[in-house]
Amino acid sequence: MFKWIGAFLIIGTTTWGGFEAAGRLSRRPRQIRIIKDSLQALDAEIMYSHTPLQEAAQKISSQMPEPAANLFKIFSEKISRKEATVKTAWQESLDDIWSGTDLKEEEYEVLIQFGESLGRHDRYTQQKQILLAVAHLDREETSAREKQEKYEKMIRSLGILSGLLFVILLL
Template identity: 40%
Template sequence: MQLIGALLVLIAGLWAGLHMASRYANRPKQLRQLRHALQRLETEIVYGYTPLSEAFARLAIHAAPPFASLFERMSASLRQSGSGSAADCWEREWSRAWEYTALRATDREVLLQLGRTLGVSDREDQMKHLHLAMRQLQAEEETAKEEQARYERMWRSLGLLGAALIVILMY
């Protein structure tokens, strides 16, 4: 019985360490996906003269999870009458989807600032704001890669070693 308990503690510790490590691994990937989605949005707005609701629907087709469902909901929200401005939809849908991402508060602030300008100004101004957001997200991605290199392996090891310590202290 003690062996089973020790094994369960080790598995739980390993799982916790892998979970934390995956957050560090997923953040750079999601930031890169988000930058690509913003590049597509820029193309749709500036060069395709596409309305935001349709642009978000097209983004949803090409985006990876969790962003595909986010853009799909934004498109549907913008199509509903009385759902508010594009900035309101952007903020509302991001707050709903936030827990499903590995992004951090600094990333959220960049995205919320971008959302405040969508659909409010002309194409040139929106293009400038999209470029600014993409540059800021690229800087965050570089930081995330450094953190991944520094902490991902540490969390995997820490989960297993912490669980091993608990098992040793129990017996």
């Protein structure tokens, strides 16, 4: 009796682990898309509305879903402090939200590089920097979707099958 309960717990745990890993694969492209959309919204606010950076970040935080909403909310709060530079406020905001996302180091590097130029140029140069960051994120999104299509089903199956294998070996 206890063997079967233990077997079901092992299979359940490994299955849950496989589904969780597959979930991270499926959430990553969606989160990249949200970040891209938020950068495009920032472009529109800067270019067409002539909105100051702090106010634009505040608007974007109320319009976008997570993780962009939290990123721009924290960024808006950090740049409203007078002692913070835009570059450090952006980097600290990224660091604050990063552990709660499924994004990888590649996206982090793109966003850090974008933050290096944020608020340092005129509107047209800033627009070019935003378009460059969006292009890099497009490439990362494509790569993330390919990985999702390639590995998501396999990881789910691997979770179930590893549990079954472990139970067979123990019995």
